[in-house]
Amino acid sequence: MTVARMTVLVVGATGSIGRLVFAEAIRQGHAVRALVRNPRKAALLPPEGRVVVGDVTRPDTLLAAVDGADAIVFALGSGKVGAESVDYGGVRNVLNALGSRKARIALMTSIGVTNRTGAYNRATEAHDWKRRSERLVRASDLPYTIVRPGWFDYNGPDEHRLVLLQGDRRQAGDPSDGAVARRQIAEVLVRSLVSDQALRKTFELIATAGPAPEDLDALFAPLDPDPLGALDGVRDMANMPLGDEPQRARDDLEAMRADRPTNG
Numbered sequence: 001m002t003v004a005r006m007t008v009l010v011v012g013a014t015g016s017i018g019r020l021v022f023a024e025a026i027r028q029g030h031a032v033r034a035l036v037r038n039p040r041k042a043a044l045l046p047p048e049g050r051v052v053v054g055d056v057t058r059p060d061t062l063l064a065a066v067d068g069a070d071a072i073v074f075a076l077g078s079g080k081v082g083a084e085s086v087d088y089g090g091v092r093n094v095l096n097a098l099g100s101r102k103a104r105i106a107l108m109t110s111i112g113v114t115n116r117t118g119a120y121n122r123a124t125e126a127h128d129w130k131r132r133s134e135r136l137v138r139a140s141d142l143p144y145t146i147v148r149p150g151w152f153d154y155n156g157p158d159e160h161r162l163v164l165l166q167g168d169r170r171q172a173g174d175p176s177d178g179a180v181a182r183r184q185i186a187e188v189l190v191r192s193l194v195s196d197q198a199l200r201k202t203f204e205l206i207a208t209a210g211p212a213p214e215d216l217d218a219l220f221a222p223l224d225p226d227p228l229g230a231l232d233g234v235r236d237m238a239n240m241p242l243g244d245e246p247q248r249a250r251d252d253l254e255a256m257r258a259d260r261p262t263n264g
């Protein structure tokens with residue numbers, strides 16, 4: 001498949017997924033730019049591509065990174081602390097830095113992101129803040145794909161047949177929810193950037209026994225898009241009413257909608 005060459009910004013480029021996204025975007029023929037907060041870690045990345053130093057919690061450091069980007073892949077991870085400032089605030093700050101410019105977005109969150117009552121989310125609020133980052137992306141009206149991977153690299157050696165699910169109903173909070181190879185997560189994130197079939201789609205990504213698919217468009221195509229104007233993914237549980245949300249999250253959503261009324 002021949003695809004348009006884009007300038008792709010990878011946010012979280014030194015992470016376990018971001019590194020693979022960076023390499024995969026180069027492999028798919030794009031001009032690639034890594035946002036890196038510690039320049040010494042740039043040595044982890046292949047030499048092709050550009051490194052821009054910035055920290056997603058510091059909006060003033062993000063302008064150069066987004067300038068001229070046609071696409072942005074978010075592969076951020078904050079660990080057990082920092083979900084609000086990094087996983088959520090990072091997405092908000094990068095989108096704000098983009099201003100009124102248009103870019104294709106691929107956002108990685110997590111399988112089980114709508115599970116609010118499990119021990120992990122009660123301790124960290126990581127699901128809730130990641131889900132709020134999804135909501136910001138939807139409200140931005142930018143063209144997007146949201147990928148919620150299963151457990152990284154818990155797949156068996158023969159499990160590469162990708163399965164895309166919607167509604168986020170697998171919520172055991174352990175690898176029985178599904179697993180997928182990091183390399184395939186990166187491939188899906190990058191391929192989604194050039195796929196009309198992946199537009200405005202939110203899905204969980206897992207793998208079962210079988211070979212890796214060759215045609216990702218054929219997997220994206222049957223999925224339902226998120227309804228226009230919706231906060232959550234299509235068929236997600238309605239368990240995060242806007243009226244109960246923290247005022248700061250509501251303010252961010254309102255600002256995002258006001259700033260970007262006509263893109264898409």
Ligand SMILES: NC(=O)c1ccc[n+]([C@@H]2O[C@H](COP(=O)([O-])OP(=O)(O)OC[C@H]3O[C@@H](n4cnc5c(N)ncnc54)[C@H](OP(=O)(O)O)[C@@H]3O)[C@@H](O)[C@H]2O)c1
Pocket residue numbers: 011012013014015016017018035036037038041054055056057075076077078079086087109110111126148149150151152153
């Ligand atoms: N593990 C799983 O099975 C699984 C499954 C589904 C979803 N997830 C989700 O995936 C995420 C973890 O992905 P991963 O393993 O690729 O994470 P990771 O290896 O920890 O990488 C996180 C990336 O985010 C960057 N980052 C953190 N704070 C930043 C900041 N303030 N400014 C700029 N960049 C910043 C890190 O930069 P530095 O290199 O400078 O730290 C790194 O590049 C988690 O949020 C988790 O919920 C995990």
